[in-house]
Amino acid sequence: MSLAVLHSRAISGMDAPPVTVEAHLANGLPSFTIVGLPEVEVKEAKDRVRAALQTARFDFPARRITVNLAPADLPKESGRFDLPIALGILAATGQVPGEKLAELEFAGELALTGELRPIRGALAMTYSAYHSGRAFVLPELNAPEAALVSNATVYSARTLLQVCAHLSGVEPLRRWSRTTDSSDTAYPDMADVKGQVQAKRAMEVAAAGAHSLIMSGPPGTGKTMLAERVVGILPPMTDAEALESAAIQSLGSSGFEVGKWRRRPFRAPHHTASGVALVGGGSLPRPGEVSMAMHGVLFMDELPEFSRDVLEVLREPLESGRITISRAARQADFPARFQLVAAMNPCPCGFLGHYSGRCRCTPEQIARYSRRISGPLLDRIDIHIGVPAVAPEELAGRPDGEPSSAIRARVSAARERQLVRQGKPNAQLTSREVGQHALPDAAGELLLKQAISRLGLSARGYHRILKVARSIADLVGEVHVLSRHVAEAIQYRRIDST
Numbered sequence: 001m002s003l004a005v006l007h008s009r010a011i012s013g014m015d016a017p018p019v020t021v022e023a024h025l026a027n028g029l030p031s032f033t034i035v036g037l038p039e040v041e042v043k044e045a046k047d048r049v050r051a052a053l054q055t056a057r058f059d060f061p062a063r064r065i066t067v068n069l070a071p072a073d074l075p076k077e078s079g080r081f082d083l084p085i086a087l088g089i090l091a092a093t094g095q096v097p098g099e100k101l102a103e104l105e106f107a108g109e110l111a112l113t114g115e116l117r118p119i120r121g122a123l124a125m126t127y128s129a130y131h132s133g134r135a136f137v138l139p140e141l142n143a144p145e146a147a148l149v150s151n152a153t154v155y156s157a158r159t160l161l162q163v164c165a166h167l168s169g170v171e172p173l174r175r176w177s178r179t180t181d182s183s184d185t186a187y188p189d190m191a192d193v194k195g196q197v198q199a200k201r202a203m204e205v206a207a208a209g210a211h212s213l214i215m216s217g218p219p220g221t222g223k224t225m226l227a228e229r230v231v232g233i234l235p236p237m238t239d240a241e242a243l244e245s246a247a248i249q250s251l252g253s254s255g256f257e258v259g260k261w262r263r264r265p266f267r268a269p270h271h272t273a274s275g276v277a278l279v280g281g282g283s284l285p286r287p288g289e290v291s292m293a294m295h296g297v298l299f300m301d302e303l304p305e306f307s308r309d310v311l312e313v314l315r316e317p318l319e320s321g322r323i324t325i326s327r328a329a330r331q332a333d334f335p336a337r338f339q340l341v342a343a344m345n346p347c348p349c350g351f352l353g354h355y356s357g358r359c360r361c362t363p364e365q366i367a368r369y370s371r372r373i374s375g376p377l378l379d380r381i382d383i384h385i386g387v388p389a390v391a392p393e394e395l396a397g398r399p400d401g402e403p404s405s406a407i408r409a410r411v412s413a414a415r416e417r418q419l420v421r422q423g424k425p426n427a428q429l430t431s432r433e434v435g436q437h438a439l440p441d442a443a444g445e446l447l448l449k450q451a452i453s454r455l456g457l458s459a460r461g462y463h464r465i466l467k468v469a470r471s472i473a474d475l476v477g478e479v480h481v482l483s484r485h486v487a488e489a490i491q492y493r494r495i496d497s498t
Contacts, residue, residue: 002094004022006101007104010076012074012330013333014332019070020068023065025061028064033065037075038069041077042076048082061089067085079109083106087164100167104135108139116163118142119142120252124247127149130153135154136155143155148246148261195222199226200402202383212381213340213383214342216384230339231266245295248335264297265297266297267296267297271301281325287334290323293339297341299343302344311377321335347359347369355391383468383493384492413477426438431463434466441480468489468492
C-alpha cells in the first residue's frame with residue numbers, strides 16, 4: 001500500500017481555500033476513483049492523467065487508485081487538479097521523490113501530451129498560497145499573472161516532465177518575479193471632447209469623490225466619449241487596488257491580462273445583458289460585471305433599454321459595495337466597489353431638446369420612457385447632468401479641451417485630501433461621517449433646506465448632495481463646505497437636457 005499527499009487550491013468566490021490531494025494505491029482490480037465532491041471536469045481528470053503519464057513514458061500502475069480531494073464538503077471544479085493528481089500517483093509509486101511536496105502547491109490542467117495548460121483564478125490562488133508560506137507551481141502561461149503577488153514564490157512549467165525534473169533535483173524550475181509596474185496603454189484623452197464644459201466639470205467632480213453619474217442628452221452629443229474618458233482622469237491605482245482588481249478579473253472566463261496591470265477596468269455591458277451577467281452567478285458562482293469593474297468604471301449606455309429587473313439588481317451593490325450570490329448548496333461574496341456612469345436619451349426618439357426641433361414625442365411617451373428607470377435607483381445616483389446637443393458649426397474652430405493629465409492631477413489631489421481626512425472617497429461616507437466631514441456653513445444649510453422643499457429630495461438625496469459638495473470643496477482645497485459648493489451640488493441632482 002502506498003500514499004502521497006500534495007497541496008492545491010480550489011476557488012470559492014474570491015477565496016482560494018486549500019485542498020489536500022491524497023493519492024492512495026492498493027492491491028486489487030485496476031481502477032481509478034476520484035472522491036471529494038468533484039465536478040464533471042475533475043472526474044474527467046482520470047483520462048487526461050492516464051494519457052499524460054503514458055505519453056511522458058511513466059508507468060501507470062495497474063492497481064486500485066483512489067484520489068481524495070479534501071475537504072470533502074468543498075466543491076472541486078475545473079482541470080486545475082490534473083497536475084497534483086498526476087504527481088500524487090507518481091510519488092505514491094516512487095517514480096518521483098516526495099521530499100519537496102510539503103513545500104509546494106500545484107495547479108494545472110494536463111494535455112494528453114503532458115503539456116500544462118493555463119487555468120482560471122491563478123492570481124487568487126497564488127495570493128492564498130503565499131500567505132500559507134508555500135511556493136506555487138503553475139503552467140507557464142499563468143506565471144506572469146501569478147507573479148503580480150509581491151514576494152510570492154512562483155515556479156512555472158511547460159510540461160509535466162519539467163515539474164518531475166524539479167522534484168528530482170535534476171533541473172530546477174524557473175522562478176518568476178513581477179516584470180511590470182504599470183500599464184503602458186494610454187487612456188482616451190478628455191481633450192478630444194470639444195465643448196460640453198458643464199458635463200466635463202461634472203465628470204471631474206464625480207472622479208474626485210468616486211460618485212456615480214448619469215447623463216441625459218440627444219444622440220451624438222458626446223455621452224459615450226465622455227464616459228470612456230472617465231478612467232483617464234481617475235487617480236492611479238494603489239498596489240492593493242490593482243491586486244484586488246486583477247484577482248477578480250482572473251476569476252473570469254478570459255482571465256487577467258498582465259499588460260493591464262494597474263489599468264483601471266472599464267466595463268460596458270450591452271443593454272441585453274441579464275441580471276446574472278451584471279451581478280454574477282452560476283451553479284459555481286462567478287463574478288459579474290459589477291465585480292469585474294472593481295476600482296474602475298461600469299458604463300451602462302442606453303440605460304432605459306435595460307430590463308427593469310436587471311437595473312434593480314444594481315441598487316444593493318451601489319449602496320454596500322459588495323454582492324452576495326446565494327445558491328441552495330453554496331454562497332459566494334464578491335466585492336463590487338465600482339463607479340457607475342450611465343447614459344440615456346431624454347425621450348423615445350432621443351431628440352427632445354435638440355436644436356433641430358425634430359422631436360414629436362408626446363408628454364405621455366416621454367414620461368413612460370423615463371419611468372423605465374425606477375426612482376429608488378435614480379436616488380442612488382449622485383450626479384444627474386444634461387448633455388445638450390451643439391450644432392457642428394459652433395464647434396468648428398474651437399481649440400481642444402483640457403487634457404486628461406491636468407484634470408487627473410486635480411482629481412488625485414482631491415482624493416488624497418479625502419484619504420487623509422477620512423480614509424475613503426466621499427461617495428463611501430456613512431450618514432454619521434457626512435455629519436462629521438461634510439456639513440455646510442449656515443448659508444449652505446439654508447440653501448439646502450430650500451432645495452429639499454422645492455425638489456422633494458429624500459434623506460438619501462440630502463446626504464448625497466452633501467457628499468458631492470464635499471468633493472467640490474476638496475477640488476479647490478477648501479477645508480469647509482460653503483454655500484457655493486452646495487449650490488453646484490444641487491444642480492447635479494436634476495436631469496435637464498434643454
